[in-house]
Amino acid sequence: MRAFSLSLLFLGAASLVDATGGNVKAACADTPYPEYCVTVLSACPKSKSADAFALAEIAVHAAANTSTKAATLARSEEKGIKDGMWWCMDHCAADIEDAAARLSHHNVRLADVRSFIARTESDSVMWNCDECRQEGASKKNDLLSKDGDLEKIMGVMSALVKRVRVTKGTTAPPVKAPTPSAY
Numbered sequence: 809m810r811a812f813s814l815s816l817l818f819l820g821a822a823s824l825v826d827a828t829g830g831n832v833k834a835a836c837a838d839t840p841y842p843e844y845c846v847t848v849l850s851a852c853p854k855s856k857s858a859d860a861f862a863l864a865e866i867a868v869h870a871a872a873n874t875s876t877k878a879a880t881l882a883r884s885e886e887k888g889i890k891d892g893m894w895w896c897m898d899h900c901a902a903d904i905e906d907a908a909a910r911l912s913h914h915n916v917r918l919a920d921v922r923s924f925i926a927r928t929e930s931d932s933v934m935w936n937c938d939e940c941r942q943e944g945a946s947k948k949n950d951l952l953s954k955d956g957d958l959e960k961i962m963g964v965m966s967a968l969v970k971r972v973r974v975t976k977g978t979t980a981p982p983v984k985a986p987t988p989s990a991y
Contacts, residue, residue: 832856835863840963848961864972865916867965872911878951878958879904882937885952889940896940903933904958911965918972925966935959 832855836845845867849855852866882901889897910924936959937952951958 832858832863835860835968836964839967841960844957844960845964845968848964860968861918861972864918864921864965864968867961867968868911868916868918868921871961871965872908872913874951874957874961875904875908875911879908881951885937885941893940897937900937900940900952903928904935907962918969921965921969925969929966935962 832846832849833842836842836849839845848870849858849863849866852858852870855863855866858866879901882897882904886894886897886901907924907928911921936954936956938954941952950956953959
């Protein structure tokens with residue numbers, strides 16, 4: 809009986825480690841871009857021992873870094889548009905700039921991030937600017953393309969944040985985000 813109790817305790821502890829997100833691959837399996845998720849989260853050394861809350865925070869920091877770079881790219885592309893499509897790129901850039909501003913806090917408040925995600929989903933924000941690019945323009949795989957890094961990190965972040973139970977005042981201690989070159 810004692811051996812049985814110890815084995816149940818061991819199995820319970822093992823499942824608790826998995827459930828907390830300590831396994832990056834397991835945490836990323838249900839995201840829209842599992843391989844990308846593993847790459848981004850693994851770039852942060854703290855991800856190896858992180859729970860679900862910390863993994864969500866790492867994803868938010870990565871999304872903030874990526875959206876900042878994407879906003880700069882969208883604004884530079886907007887300058888090159890001479891026809892009426894400039895308004896489309898302006899709107900796309902504004903959405904991305906809003907994301908960068910809301911996600912770029914030193915202390916992540918996941919409840920606020922969850923509210924931001926809900927708003928952008930209800931507004932059908934796409935996280936790519938392909939429809940705004942000029943006809944015949946190169947739609948290379950960059951930050952702004954369909955299935956580009958911005959769209960991927962926003963999908964990963966959304967999935968990871970939605971899994972974490974948060975309250976309005978919940979903040980996480982700062983985690984250094986992976987360097988931009990890791991994306």
